[in-house]
Amino acid sequence: MTGRVVPAGGLERxxxxxxTTKHWPLPDLVAGCVEAGVTQVGLWREDLVAPGPTGxxxxxxxxxxxxxxxxxxxxxxxxxxxxxxxxxxEEAATIGAPELVLVSGGLPPGSRDLDGTRDRITExxxxxxxxxxxxxxxxxxxxxxxxxxxxxxxxxxxxxxxxMAELFPVAAVGVVVDTYHVWWDPDVWRQIARAAxxxxxxxxxxxITPLPAGVLLGRGLPGTGxxxxxxxxxxxxxxxxxxxVEVEVFHEExxxxxxxxxxxxxxxxxxxxxAG
Amino acid sequence: MTGRVVPAGGLERxxxxxxTTKHWPLPDLVAGCVEAGVTQVGLWREDLVAPGPTGxxxxxxxxxxxxxxxxxxxxxxxxxxxxxxxxxxEEAATIGAPELVLVSGGLPPGSRDLDGTRDRITExxxxxxxxxxxxxxxxxxxxxxxxxxxxxxxxxxxxxxxxMAELFPVAAVGVVVDTYHVWWDPDVWRQIARAAxxxxxxxxxxxITPLPAGVLLGRGLPGTGxxxxxxxxxxxxxxxxxxxVEVEVFHEExxxxxxxxxxxxxxxxxxxxxAG
Numbered sequence: 018m019t020g021r022v023v024p025a026g027g028l029e030r031x032x033x034x035x036x037t038t039k040h041w042p043l044p045d046l047v048a049g050c051v052e053a054g055v056t057q058v059g060l061w062r063e064d065l066v067a068p069g070p071t072g073x074x075x076x077x078x079x080x081x082x083x084x085x086x087x088x089x090x091x092x093x094x095x096x097x098x099x100x101x102x103x104x105x106x107e108e109a110a111t112i113g114a115p116e117l118v119l120v121s122g123g124l125p126p127g128s129r130d131l132d133g134t135r136d137r138i139t140e141x142x143x144x145x146x147x148x149x150x151x152x153x154x155x156x157x158x159x160x161x162x163x164x165x166x167x168x169x170x171x172x173x174x175x176x177x178x179x180x181m182a183e184l185f186p187v188a189a190v191g192v193v194v195d196t197y198h199v200w201w202d203p204d205v206w207r208q209i210a211r212a213a214x215x216x217x218x219x220x221x222x223x224x225i226t227p228l229p230a231g232v233l234l235g236r237g238l239p240g241t242g243x244x245x246x247x248x249x250x251x252x253x254x255x256x257x258x259x260x261x262v263e264v265e266v267f268h269e270e271x272x273x274x275x276x277x278x279x280x281x282x283x284x285x286x287x288x289x290x291x292a293g
Numbered sequence: 294m295t296g297r298v299v300p301a302g303g304l305e306r307x308x309x310x311x312x313t314t315k316h317w318p319l320p321d322l323v324a325g326c327v328e329a330g331v332t333q334v335g336l337w338r339e340d341l342v343a344p345g346p347t348g349x350x351x352x353x354x355x356x357x358x359x360x361x362x363x364x365x366x367x368x369x370x371x372x373x374x375x376x377x378x379x380x381x382x383e384e385a386a387t388i389g390a391p392e393l394v395l396v397s398g399g400l401p402p403g404s405r406d407l408d409g410t411r412d413r414i415t416e417x418x419x420x421x422x423x424x425x426x427x428x429x430x431x432x433x434x435x436x437x438x439x440x441x442x443x444x445x446x447x448x449x450x451x452x453x454x455x456x457m458a459e460l461f462p463v464a465a466v467g468v469v470v471d472t473y474h475v476w477w478d479p480d481v482w483r484q485i486a487r488a489a490x491x492x493x494x495x496x497x498x499x500x501i502t503p504l505p506a507g508v509l510l511g512r513g514l515p516g517t518g519x520x521x522x523x524x525x526x527x528x529x530x531x532x533x534x535x536x537x538v539e540v541e542v543f544h545e546e547x548x549x550x551x552x553x554x555x556x557x558x559x560x561x562x563x564x565x566x567x568a569g
Contacts, residue, residue, distance in 0.1 A: 129521040135479070164440040166477035167519045168502045177479045201442035203411070203453045226444045230506040243443045245405040 031287045032085040033280055034059035034220065034265035037238075041276030043068060047080045049277050053284065059086040059218075059263045062108060070111040077112065085261040086157065086218045087114040091170075092122035093141040094134065102145050110152040116217040117149070118157045118193055123168040134171045139181045146189045157217035158182055159193035162201075164232055175199050175208040182215050191217025194253060195265065197236050200224055200244040209252045216258040220265045221246055221290060229269075236266045238279075239286030246286070247293020262287060307563045308361040309556055310335035310496065310541035313514075317552030319344060323356045325553045329560065335362040335494075335539045338384060346387040353388065361537040362433065362494045363390040367446075368398035369417040370410070378417075379424050386428040392493040393425070394433045394469055399444040410447045415457045422465045433493035434458055435469035438477075440508055451475050451484040458491050467493025470529060471541065473512050476500055476520040485528045492534040496541045497522055497566060505545075512542045514555070515562030522562070523569020538563060 033055055035046055043064045050058060058077070065073045077084060090105040092098060102119075109117045121138045128134065142156060149156050158178040161170035172178050178192040192215050199205045201224075209216075223242030228235040239246050250262065264283040271279055309331055311322055319340045326334060334353070341349045353360060366381040368374060378395075385393040397414045404410065418432060425432050434454040437446035448454050454468040468491050475481045477500075485492075499518030504511040515522050526538065540559035547555055 124519050129519050131477070131519075131521070162440065163438065163477040164504065164508070167500055173477050174479065201407070201439040201449050203450065224443055227507045228440065228504070231503045232440070232508060243400055243405050243407075245407070 028054055030262045032057035032059050032261040032263040034263045035061055035064050037264055037266045037283055038276040038279050039272045047076055049280055051080050053280055057083050057085050057261050060084055061088045065108055070108045074112045084112050084114040085263055086116040086118055088118040089120045090117050091119040093138050094122045094125045103148050106148050106152045106154050109154040116155050116157045118159050120159055121170050121172045123171050146185050149189050155217050156190045157193045160198055162198045174202055175205055179212055187214055191215045193218040195220040196244050196249050197222035206252055209256050213256050216253055219253050220263045222266045234267045234269050236268055238266050238282050240289050246290035250290050304330055306538045308333035308335050308537040308539040310539045311337055311340050313540055313542045313559055314552040314555050315548045323352055325556055327356050329556055333359050333361050333537050336360055337364045341384055346384045350388045360388050360390040361539055362392040362394050364394045365396045366393050367395040369414050370398045370401045378421050382424050382428045382430050385430040392431050392433045394435050396435055397446050397448045399447050422461050425465050431493050432466045433469045436474055438474040450478055451481055455488055463490055467491045469494040471496040472520050472525050473498035482528055485532050489532050492529055495529050496539045498542045510543045510545050512544055514542050514558050516565050522566035526566050
């Protein structure tokens with residue numbers, strides 16, 4: 018496979034995030050995307066382990082695929098956060114990902130100091146800014162749903178992510194708008210308008226209930242839940258965002274199905290959101 | 294048992310919410326509270342079914358117990374919401390509960406219209422205001438954690454609850470501050486200060502992980518999780534709140550234990566929060 022595949026009509030902004038098809042090995046995912054006329058993928062660092070970042074870059078380039086984002090840096094409460102995040106920035110640069118998604122991590126063990134934790138996250142991001150600028154990779158702060166505040170991400174709203182991002186140059190720090198995490202927020206429409214060129218990554222996943230134990234793997238493919246996807250597309254577009262629209266879903270039942278089938282449904286959900 | 298029991302030192306503001314000891318029948322709960330020097334309880338409508346509201350009122354009065362709140366009205370998307378909420382107001386008046394907690398309900402089946410749902414909730418509360426004023430019972434809007442937004446409560450933040458409450462007289466509509474639901478909110482301290490005399494009910498429950506499937510029954514007794522309870526006590530006190538401090542926990546493991554034992558731990562958590 019060489020050369021750039023012309024996308025099927027209307028897929029110009031679609032990107033498959035590899036977490037949606039977690040058990041699809043990278044070479045198969047790449048072939049499947051080419052087959053479906055998909056030209057953009059969001060990747061995770063796990064995807065880069067087997068081929069190595071350089072090998073992954075060749076694989077993607079040869080197939081004409083571009084990388085929209087790399088997940089993830091962050092987890093700033095772990096002891097080796099600085100070195101690990103610098104490696105993540107390098108990996109993003111190597112595969113040509115313009116955005117590195119940051120999931121901040123939650124409270125340190127035994128802590129009840131949420132404000133202090135949030136301050137330390139901001140400081141940590143500030144320390145990474147020079148590395149990000151040097152590498153030409155933007156740090157994309159992702160607010161996660163408040164149900165993850167204690168154990169996964171102390172950044173809980175888009176407004177809060179923007180308060181952090183705006184301390185730094187727009188070329189260095191942006192934010193992620195993931196419908197799954199922010200759909201409930203009465204302030205989200207105002208914050209999306211405020212975000213404007215800080216929107217580094219836009220992801221679709223749907224809210225479905227009941228939530229499973231641990232709540233991490235409860236996301237639905239776009240269109241299967243109660244989120245008004247089309248309204249989010251209109252909102253980010255109105256804010257001036259013209260970048261990719263990634264589908265990123267975590268769900269055991271989705272993961273158990275063939276990658277190509279899931280990709281087709283992700284495309285279908287994307288098309289419905291874009292048409293709405 | 295007749296006459297008012299003098300509370301043990303420092304328990305003047307403590308209230309046991311009966312959901313914490315779900316399987317303790319009301320007569321046993323009443324006796325257990327008297328035994329422990331507890332003089333205030335928050336009740337649920339289920340507690341009133343066996344004795345009837347008038348019978349429950351007698352039982353409580355004879356034991357010298359006062360009722361801090363009744364849970365719950367709300368669920369405004371169900372067909373009979375108006376009649377059911379009027380009955381709830383009557384029941385609250387009968388047992389002497391000054392506050393009726395409202396859990397609004399989530400999206401109607403198949404709906405993705407969160408804004409519209411929130412507007413209808415506000416309208417429904419407005420329709421109940423005359424009944425509440427006539428009965429001398431305040432409607433207490435409870436914001437629930439955003440993980441319940443779709444299926445249980447579309448009111449997701451304290452700020453949003455206050456936006457609704459402030460449309461009506463302070464004697465008619467207040468808000469609930471439940472640490473479990475609002476602890477993650479970066480704006481909560483400002484909103485508590487704003488709430489002032491709208492604070493109709495203050496409840497303690499702790500955030501513990503991992504969350505169980507369905508996420509309803511994942512709350513910890515105060516002190517067992519990561520919420521800074523003492524900071525919440527200081528915040529509501531600084532806002533001018535002088536009312537009861539209820540412990541309200543939902544957890545299968547807590548429910549499986551003897552009521553008196555759970556009550557003792559609830560008191561212990563309350564004391565730690567008040568001392569902090």
